[in-house]
Amino acid sequence: MGKIICLANQKGGVGKTTTAVNLAASLAFSGCEILLVDCDPQGNATGGLGLEKKNIGKSLYDLLINEVSFDEVVRPTEVPHLSILPASIDLVGAEIELVQIVSRETVLSKILAPVKSRFDYIFLDCPPSLGLLTVNALTAADAVLIPLQCEYYALEGLSQLVQTIRLIKQSLNPGLVVAGLVLTMFDARNNLSHQVVSEVHKHFQAKVFDTIIPRNVRLSEAPSHGKPVLLYDKYSKGTHSYLALAREFLAREERK
Amino acid sequence: MGKIICLANQKGGVGKTTTAVNLAASLAFSGCEILLVDCDPQGNATGGLGLEKKNIGKSLYDLLINEVSFDEVVRPTEVPHLSILPASIDLVGAEIELVQIVSRETVLSKILAPVKSRFDYIFLDCPPSLGLLTVNALTAADAVLIPLQCEYYALEGLSQLVQTIRLIKQSLNPGLVVAGLVLTMFDARNNLSHQVVSEVHKHFQAKVFDTIIPRNVRLSEAPSHGKPVLLYDKYSKGTHSYLALAREFLAREERK
Numbered sequence: 001m002g003k004i005i006c007l008a009n010q011k012g013g014v015g016k017t018t019t020a021v022n023l024a025a026s027l028a029f030s031g032c033e034i035l036l037v038d039c040d041p042q043g044n045a046t047g048g049l050g051l052e053k054k055n056i057g058k059s060l061y062d063l064l065i066n067e068v069s070f071d072e073v074v075r076p077t078e079v080p081h082l083s084i085l086p087a088s089i090d091l092v093g094a095e096i097e098l099v100q101i102v103s104r105e106t107v108l109s110k111i112l113a114p115v116k117s118r119f120d121y122i123f124l125d126c127p128p129s130l131g132l133l134t135v136n137a138l139t140a141a142d143a144v145l146i147p148l149q150c151e152y153y154a155l156e157g158l159s160q161l162v163q164t165i166r167l168i169k170q171s172l173n174p175g176l177v178v179a180g181l182v183l184t185m186f187d188a189r190n191n192l193s194h195q196v197v198s199e200v201h202k203h204f205q206a207k208v209f210d211t212i213i214p215r216n217v218r219l220s221e222a223p224s225h226g227k228p229v230l231l232y233d234k235y236s237k238g239t240h241s242y243l244a245l246a247r248e249f250l251a252r253e254e255r256k
Numbered sequence: 257m258g259k260i261i262c263l264a265n266q267k268g269g270v271g272k273t274t275t276a277v278n279l280a281a282s283l284a285f286s287g288c289e290i291l292l293v294d295c296d297p298q299g300n301a302t303g304g305l306g307l308e309k310k311n312i313g314k315s316l317y318d319l320l321i322n323e324v325s326f327d328e329v330v331r332p333t334e335v336p337h338l339s340i341l342p343a344s345i346d347l348v349g350a351e352i353e354l355v356q357i358v359s360r361e362t363v364l365s366k367i368l369a370p371v372k373s374r375f376d377y378i379f380l381d382c383p384p385s386l387g388l389l390t391v392n393a394l395t396a397a398d399a400v401l402i403p404l405q406c407e408y409y410a411l412e413g414l415s416q417l418v419q420t421i422r423l424i425k426q427s428l429n430p431g432l433v434v435a436g437l438v439l440t441m442f443d444a445r446n447n448l449s450h451q452v453v454s455e456v457h458k459h460f461q462a463k464v465f466d467t468i469i470p471r472n473v474r475l476s477e478a479p480s481h482g483k484p485v486l487l488y489d490k491y492s493k494g495t496h497s498y499l500a501l502a503r504e505f506l507a508r509e510e511r512k
């Protein structure tokens with residue numbers, strides 16, 4: 001029965017989209033039925049899976065604001081078992097337009113509730129902010145996966161994110177839990193990376209995924225070809241680390 | 257007479273804060289009187305210059321919403337000739353509170369107009385979004401400096417940013433110009449970096465600063481010590497590249 005996982009972190013450039021696209025693709029490859037929802041007006045997950053943003057037609061914006069049907073917007077991707085609800089540029093306006101709507105925080109969760117059972121997992125990629133789009137995603141989610149770049153500023157922002165998750169849990173989504181933290185762009189040659197890893201383990205212990213995503217240029221090249229890394233370079237460290245993350249994700253889910 | 261420069265890019269993690277802090281510090285070092293305004297609720301520029309966010313007291317939030325005086329909020333930093341208007345966590349609420357204020361886009365420009373002449377340059381560090389805080393910064397600014405990470409997703413987001421700047425220029429700030437684009441986190445060993453550099457030169461020609469900021473671990477370590485890189489490790493590539501950027505910035509200003 002579909003579980004909704006939100007990739008959130010208001011710090012920019014920490015690997016939310018890269019983790020959403022590649023974890024979703026790796027799980028789809030291992031036979032899960034996956035939906036990826038691009039809640040970011042930048043539309044990086046949409047472009048990263050090969051959809052052309054300019055000729056997108058109907059997008060998440062139309063679902064949130066114009067009440068079209070889910071089936072008119074959802075698309076297949078090049079990866080079997082992976083579908084996407086694409087973003088478009090007018091999503092920028094959605095945050096302002098959502099403000100006027102009654103119960104504006106629960107619009108996305110109402111859209112996803114009736115289709116949840118069609119998928120094993122639904123991943124929500126969020127923009128780098130704590131605005132209404134991210135609040136909608138956190139309210140719709142069963143769990144939050146926190147990508148965390150091995151950098152000082154990213155570590156500094158963690159307490160603000162944890163505070164926001166707590167507020168959402170209290171007021172809008174009592175069932176929300178932290179699925180875990182995924183360390184990204186780890187560079188074994190530099191001390192800072194190791195310091196961040198040990199600091200995060202100290203505070204979050206078992207919540208920290210064992211799989212650490214290394215910095216790997218294939219991961220940053222793949223989106224320019226509109227492919228997840230496992231379709232771009234299946235022998236790369238990027239591919240192996242996200243397949244390992246998918247295996248660990250499933251193992252953690254089974255333990256629950 | 258003080259010129260206001262806004263560091264903006266809605267793509268996250270492209271080096272806005274790192275460029276704001278280190279360019280401001282390098283210019284202060286060469287004798288300019290500089291103010292840095294931290295418009296990002298994450299408060300990375302505030303932490304990166306050594307201020308403790310928890311005991312901040314009055315911050316930019318109080319200027320925007322509670323109408324305290326500029327002199328109650330502005331602070332010195334460890335760098336001579338560099339002052340800061342710090343951010344605090346309640347800035348997250350400012351975007352929602354600003355919506356109710358009449359002429360909500362020009363609040364920051366009204367705060368800065370009377371103090372502009374005290375400084376040679378005022379730098380505004382923006383959050384990774386195109387919300388009301390960034391709109392306020394773009395409306396207050398004389399020019400926009402665009403930090404651009406040498407990555408595909410960052411390049412993809414450029415047209416959205418340029419479009420937003422054009423809209424602000426038409427409706428709120430006719431004098432706004434693009435001061436230039438600064439390429440950051442350049443890694444000479446990887447093709448993607450070179451591809452992004454040549455792509456940006458093709459589209460923006462003379463607007464692209466000659467100084468390219470290389471990826472340099474000292475730049476990411478310095479904020480954990482609350483110092484700009486020139487106070488953390490004055491012999492590093494990071495320090496040299498931002499001092500070179502400061503020289504080029506001044507040369508371009510003199511040519512105008």
Ligand SMILES: Nc1ncnc2c1ncn2[C@@H]1O[C@H](COP(=O)(O)OP(=O)(O)OP(=O)(O)O)[C@@H](O)[C@H]1O
Binds near residue numbers: 013185216217
């Ligand atoms: N492990 C990695 N190795 C190398 N590059 C990476 C890695 N993970 C992400 N990147 C690159 O770093 C940049 C930032 O990653 P990404 O865009 O996924 O972060 P994000 O958190 O989604 O950003 P935003 O806050 O803008 O949404 C991208 O250009 C991406 O290609």
Ligand SMILES: Nc1ncnc2c1ncn2[C@@H]1O[C@H](COP(=O)(O)OP(=O)(O)OP(=O)(O)O)[C@@H](O)[C@H]1O
Binds near residue numbers: 128300384440
């Ligand atoms: N040239 C560089 N070399 C190495 N690391 C860098 C460089 N520039 C920035 N960084 C690091 O990369 C990360 C992103 O940079 P920074 O936080 O300045 O970007 P930003 O655009 O301000 O992010 P946000 O969108 O969250 O505001 C930080 O951890 C920073 O320390």
Ligand SMILES: [Mg+2]
Binds near residue numbers: 016017018040126
């Ligand atoms: Mg993203």
Ligand SMILES: [Mg+2]
Binds near residue numbers: 273274296300382
């Ligand atoms: Mg920043």
